[in-house]
Amino acid sequence: MSVEGPLWRALVAYRVLTCAYTTAVFWYGYDDMDHPLVGGIYLGVLGAWTLGTLGRVTSAERCTRGFLAADLTLALGGILLTMVVDTQERINQGAFTLPSIWTAGSVLAFAIKGGWRWAAVASSLVAVADLVERGSGAGRDTLRNVILVWVASIGIGYVVEVARISERTLARALQIEAATRERERLARDIHDGVLQVLAMVQRRGDQAGGEAAELGRMAGEQEAALRSLISGAPLPAPRTGEAAPQGPTDLRALLAPYxxxxxTLSAPGTPVPLEPAVAGELAxxxxxxxxxxxxxxxxxxxAWILVEDEPDAVLVTVRDDGPGIPAGRLAAAAAEGRLGVAQSIRGRLRDLGGTAELLSPPGEGTEVELRLPKRAAAGEVTAVSAGGAA
Incomplete structure (x- = not known):
């Protein structure tokens, strides 16, 4: 339900009631005016306009700019016509103008339709007309009424603008929630059927060998791609030559292509934001x-990649089921000038302000733990060396 709906309905009632009130006030002072017949004709036009345009003030779509301009012109014309219809003595004593408080309805229509800026323009025009009509007789009461209409209309216009923004935000949140629920439903259905079949084909293919092994490999790749899709994994990072991302980069986006x-990539369901350069070096x-x-x-x-977003650090663990690294192999590789682990892994993390730990018991695979404190990830990246694989 739109917040504007009740405001438009209230405006319709306000215009009808104030038109009736204005007519009663006019007939009450009819005999004391200089040209009451002219005033009566104006009130007749005002009443016909009010009743004939009730449908115009039921929604923002029907309340067009042309209608608002004509409505305000009728109100301003009535204010200035008061100088002809009424006596100067009654005007100086503070007698109501011909449209009286009906004028505020015209200003409120501007506020509901266009917000506080439109309301400021309309109320300012009314204020000028009131001051002209009062002339030298304008006093404290006139100024108070002018300021009251000006402040009230601008306040209502601002509230309407805030309500519209809130409604758009709520509508967007509901759309996201509905899309998320539908995605989760599809993910459950896919997981219960397609993913299990692909995983079974991969296992059977590996066991059978030959052409079946190739079929199993393809099934495994499709399972990984489909699992990444339904889990909401972000798209891969831009290629070389594409525009660099602005603001923090989700680390998951850079690791997803692996x-x-x-x-197997296991990452949190929520983004892991890092500065673009830091995320790129960690990836x-x-x-x-x-x-x-x-x-x-x-x-x-x-191999398995595990991403953990801890309160004070980002932890990425890479583990494999290989034979492990023989004792002394890393030192020998460094002595031979092959600095893959020393520079491409440990060197990168050191320059980022983090650490890289390598655990490799013989025959039990290798585990590389990359830890990057968030206070270091928020800083600038220093010179980073790149090396080949060990």
């Missing part, structure tokens, strides 16, 4: 660790 049939370190898995554990090795 997921495959043999690389590159993960890529270097996966390169080591392919080179040293073999193409058939399975």
């Amino acid at each position: 997921a495959s049939a043999r690389v 590159a370190a993960v890529g270097a660790a996966l390169d080591n898995v392919r080179v040293h554990a073999g193409e058939r090795a399975h």
Whole structure:
């Protein structure tokens, strides 16, 4: 339900009641006026206009700019016509203008239709007309009434603008909630059917070998892609040459392309925001660790990436089921000038203000733990060295 609806209905009632009140006030002072017949003709036009345009003030769509201009012109004309119809003595004593408080309805229509800016313009025009009509007789009461109409109309216009913004925000939130629920429903259906079938095909294909193994590999890739889609994983990062992202980058977006049939990515359901340069370096370190898995554990090795968004740090763990790294192998690789682990992984994390720990018991696979404190992730990136895989 729109907040504007009750305001438009209240405006319709206000215009009818104030028109009746204005007519009664006019007939009460009829005999004391200089040209009451002219005033009676104006009141007749005002009454016909009010009743004939009730449908115009029922919604913002029907209350057009042309109608508002004509409505305000009728109110301003009545205020200025009072100088002809009434006596100067009655005007100086504070007698009502011909449209009286009906004029406020015209100003309120501007406020509901266009907000506080439109209300300020309309109420200012009414204020000028009132001051002209009063002339030298304008006193404290006139100024008080002018300011009252001006402040009230602007206040109502501002409230209407805030209500419209709130309604749009609420509508957007409801759309997101509905889309999320539908996505979750589809994810359940897919998980209960398609994903289980693809996982079974992958396992049976690996066991059967030969052409069935290739079919299993393809099924595994499709399972990983579909699982990433239904879990809401973000799109991959821009390629080289594309516009750099503005603001924080979701680390999940940079790690999502690594997921495959043999690389399982587990990440939080909510974004893991980091500065773009920091996120890029952390993702590159993960890529270097996966390169080591392919080179040293073999193409058939399975790897797992676990992303944890802790209160004070971002933790990324890369683990594989390979044979592990023999004792002294990393030191020997560094001595030979192959600095994949030393520079591409540990060097990157060191320059970011984080740490990289490597655990590799023989025969039990390798685990690389990358920890980046959030206070370091919020700072600037220093010079980062890049090396090849060990």
